[in-house]
Amino acid sequence: MRRLRGFTLVELMVASAVAIILAVAIITAINPVRQFSNARNTQRRSDVNVILNGVGQRLTDNRASWPTDADCAALPTAATTTIGTGLGKYDIYDCLVPLYISALPYDPSAGSFTDKTNYDLNYRIIKDANNRVVVDAPSAELSVTISVTR
Numbered sequence: 001m002r003r004l005r006g007f008t009l010v011e012l013m014v015a016s017a018v019a020i021i022l023a024v025a026i027i028t029a030i031n032p033v034r035q036f037s038n039a040r041n042t043q044r045r046s047d048v049n050v051i052l053n054g055v056g057q058r059l060t061d062n063r064a065s066w067p068t069d070a071d072c073a074a075l076p077t078a079a080t081t082t083i084g085t086g087l088g089k090y091d092i093y094d095c096l097v098p099l100y101i102s103a104l105p106y107d108p109s110a111g112s113f114t115d116k117t118n119y120d121l122n123y124r125i126i127k128d129a130n131n132r133v134v135v136d137a138p139s140a141e142l143s144v145t146i147s148v149t150r
Contacts, residue, residue, distance in 0.1 A: 034142070037141040037142050038142070040108045040109055040141060041137075041140055041141055041142065041144055041146065043105075043108045044107060044108070044123075044137040044139070044140055044146050045137075045146055046105070047105035047106070047107070047121075047123060047137070048123055048135040048136060048137055048146060048147070048148045049148055050101055050105050051083070051092070051096070051101070051104075051105065051121075051123060051125070051135045052133065052135045052148045052150055053100075053101075054096040054100035054101040055075075055092075055095075055096070055100075055125070055133050055135070055150070056133075056150050057100045058095060058096065058099075058100050059133075066127075071094035071095070072092075072094050072095040073090070073091070074127075075090075075125065075126070075127035075133060076090045076125065076126055076127065077126060077127055077128075078126065079124070079126050080124065081124055081125060081126060082120065082121070082122060082123070082124050082138075083104075083120075083121040083122075083123050083124065083125050084119050084120035084121055084122075085116075085117055085118055085119055085120070086120070089120065090125055092104070092125065093116040093119070094116070097116070104119065104121060105121070105123075106119065106120070106121040106122060106123075107121060107122035107123060107137060107139050109139060109141075110122040110139040111123070111139075122137075122138065122139055123135060123136065123137055123138075124136050124137075124138055128149075132149050132150065133149070133150055134147060134148070134149045135147070135148050136148070
């Protein structure tokens, strides 16, 4: 009598179960949602530093003062002031671009930039009571606070 060679149904089920368990473990370890959130937060950290460096360079060039004119208003003192155009927002474009930074960065998930008359970076800027400039990212993910002060 000839015996057929192959796998039994039980062997196939055990191999499939092991493969599924390994796949779930690997996906859990990698956690793509968390990885994407970390990547966006890294971009936000970079962006707030770029904005604050541009502000710092402008302050340095003007001996620690923030010159104001028709295109560039005084730095806001309200903690809820978002950088952008529109009601209640601080328009920083003409203050920094192109002399101090080449383009305004914007939040990777909640910001937008169409042109210098229509943008919302979704970053905030404030000049605090100690005359220090603070730029932060209110849309930071994973319960992280992203804020830079100079």
